[in-house]
Amino acid sequence: MTVILVLRGKEFEVKPGMCLRDSLRKINVVPESVLATRDGELITDDEILHNGEVVKLIAVISGGSV
Amino acid sequence: MKCRKCSDKAVINMRQHKLALCQEHFLDWLPSQVQRFIEKYKMFDHQDRILVAVSGGKDSLSLWDILWRLDYQVDGLYIGLGIDGEISYSDQSHNLAESFASERGLHLHVINIPDSYGVSIPELAQQTTRGMNKPCAVCGMTKRHIMNRIARDEGYNVLATGHNLDDEAAALFGNTLNWIPGYLVRQWPVLEAHHPGLARKVKPLCRIYEREMAAYAVLRGIEYVYDECPHALGSKTIYYKELLNQLEMDQPGAKLSFYLSFLQAKENGLFAPQADPGFERLHECPSCGQPTSNDGACAFCRMVDRLPIKSQLP
Numbered sequence: 001m002t003v004i005l006v007l008r009g010k011e012f013e014v015k016p017g018m019c020l021r022d023s024l025r026k027i028n029v030v031p032e033s034v035l036a037t038r039d040g041e042l043i044t045d046d047e048i049l050h051n052g053e054v055v056k057l058i059a060v061i062s063g064g065s066v
Numbered sequence: 067m068k069c070r071k072c073s074d075k076a077v078i079n080m081r082q083h084k085l086a087l088c089q090e091h092f093l094d095w096l097p098s099q100v101q102r103f104i105e106k107y108k109m110f111d112h113q114d115r116i117l118v119a120v121s122g123g124k125d126s127l128s129l130w131d132i133l134w135r136l137d138y139q140v141d142g143l144y145i146g147l148g149i150d151g152e153i154s155y156s157d158q159s160h161n162l163a164e165s166f167a168s169e170r171g172l173h174l175h176v177i178n179i180p181d182s183y184g185v186s187i188p189e190l191a192q193q194t195t196r197g198m199n200k201p202c203a204v205c206g207m208t209k210r211h212i213m214n215r216i217a218r219d220e221g222y223n224v225l226a227t228g229h230n231l232d233d234e235a236a237a238l239f240g241n242t243l244n245w246i247p248g249y250l251v252r253q254w255p256v257l258e259a260h261h262p263g264l265a266r267k268v269k270p271l272c273r274i275y276e277r278e279m280a281a282y283a284v285l286r287g288i289e290y291v292y293d294e295c296p297h298a299l300g301s302k303t304i305y306y307k308e309l310l311n312q313l314e315m316d317q318p319g320a321k322l323s324f325y326l327s328f329l330q331a332k333e334n335g336l337f338a339p340q341a342d343p344g345f346e347r348l349h350e351c352p353s354c355g356q357p358t359s360n361d362g363a364c365a366f367c368r369m370v371d372r373l374p375i376k377s378q379l380p
Binding site: 030032033034035037041042043044045046047058060061062 | 078314
């Protein structure tokens with residue numbers, strides 16, 4: 001009974017039935033710093049995550065000097 | 067969550083605006099916002115020739131896409147830095163910028179630092195005091211110099227960069243922590259060309275969150291370099307962005323308000339130009355003609371003059 005979140009090639013397991021926002025906070029990822037895709041589609045953070053799902057996270061922070 | 071405009075399924079929720087949108091409406095909304103800020107800050111109009119500095123990242127490629135969709139006269143400039151970092155970072159970025167331009171039939175200028183100066187940015191940095199530990203300062207200075215030169219030589223009067231709100235808020239945060247007057251005085255969506263031959267510098271994405279820019283790139287199918295520049299890992303900018311996002315998580319709109327309050331304070335005269343140590347001290351570099359606050363040659367020309375292989379460019 002798990003949901004897998006993938007961020008930069010690293011997998012995190014969370015319990016199903018939680019919304020994306022709560023799932024991100026469980027794995028200490030600030031929701032404002034990522035986008036999430038399910039089957040290639042962007043999803044909002046109120047989406048409930050179901051058993052067996054794999055959600056791919058896209059880190060959005062970049063930074064250097066310009 | 068449903069789209070506020072059509073009730074279809076939303077793909078993004080922008081808590082700072084209390085606005086959720088579907089793909090179609092988000093891809094219309096974002097360029098319309100950028101257009102609004104171009105007008106509000108008097109950045110440019112359809113008569114101007116605009117050069118966009120593209121790194122191959124999500125912000126600069128998306129900015130080019132947006133300005134192209136808004137029918138501006140816009141070309142791109144890619145600067146090859148010679149950064150490998152075991153991920154062929156520069157090669158990857160260059161290929162993505164080239165593909166983006168050719169798919170849309172747009173013109174991309176390419177300047178490759180190792181070809182022009184005989185050394186990569188990390189090698190160049192190693193030969194200077196300012197870049198001994200980290201090449202970011204040398205990289206930034208070199209890019210600014212080349213952007214100014216290409217804009218001047220190729221007749222562009224506007225130079226656009228993909229700085230988003232998170233970039234601006236992080237820079238402001240750093241400058242405020244240290245109360246750096248020069249940077250605070252100069253930080254603004256537009257930097258006017260006070261010198262003949264210099265292009266006006268503009269940041270059309272300065273009020274758009276970085277997360278929204280990433281969503282725009284993904285939804286438009288723009289392929290961008292996902293890997294971070296190997297030298298930016300652990301940078302202060304990224305650290306400040308993470309701190310600001312922590313704040314944003316608990317107070318939606320905090321980043322935007324921080325930046326907008328600063329702009330408002332500046333408009334009300336909080337940071338007088340006289341606070342800038344470089345104020346009114348700019349003169350022309352005798353070597354490249356670009357403005358500098360140094361006596362004699364600018365920092366870039368002095369750096370290049372010390373290289374064993376001299377610049378083959380003017």
